[in-house]
Amino acid sequence: MRHTTADPQVEETYQFGPFLLDPGAHLLLRQGVPVPLPPKAFDTLIVLVRERGRLVAKDRLLRELWPDSFVEQNNLNQYISTLRKALGENGNGCKYN
Numbered sequence: 001m002r003h004t005t006a007d008p009q010v011e012e013t014y015q016f017g018p019f020l021l022d023p024g025a026h027l028l029l030r031q032g033v034p035v036p037l038p039p040k041a042f043d044t045l046i047v048l049v050r051e052r053g054r055l056v057a058k059d060r061l062l063r064e065l066w067p068d069s070f071v072e073q074n075n076l077n078q079y080i081s082t083l084r085k086a087l088g089e090n091g092n093g094c095k096y097n
Contacts, residue, residue, distance in 0.1 A: 014049050019087070021049055028086070035086050040065060041079040048083075 011024035020029040023046050028035040037045070043065055048056060061076055 016049070017087075021045065037086055038079070038082065040075075041082045041086070044076070044079045045083055 011022075013023075014021040018031045019035070020032075021027075022029075026039075026042060028037055028042065028045065044061065047061060047064055058073055058076060062071055062073070065071075065076070
C-alpha cells in the first residue's frame with residue numbers, strides 16, 4: 001500500500017491494488033472509476049486502511065464509527081461485507097477480482 005500527499009495541508013490518499021482512497025474527498029476509485037459505498041462502509045475502510053498491517057478489534061471500530069451510539073456488531077458486519085464485495089473479495093480470501 002502506498003499513501004501520498006502533495007501538500008501537508010491536504011489529507012493523504014492511499015493506493016492499494018487497483019484502488020485509490022481519498023478520505024478528504026470521500027472517494028474510492030478503482031482504476032479511476034468511482035466505487036459507491038455507504039458512508040459508514042467508507043468510514044470503516046478509512047480506519048482499516050490507516051491501521052493497515054495491524055489488528056483492529058471490533059470494539060474499537062464500533063467506538064470510532066459510532067462514538068455516541070450503541071450499535072450492535074451486526075451493523076459492523078454488514079459494512080465489512082459491503083466492503084468485501086466492493087473490493088472484489090470473495091469468501092475464499094481472493095481479493096481485487
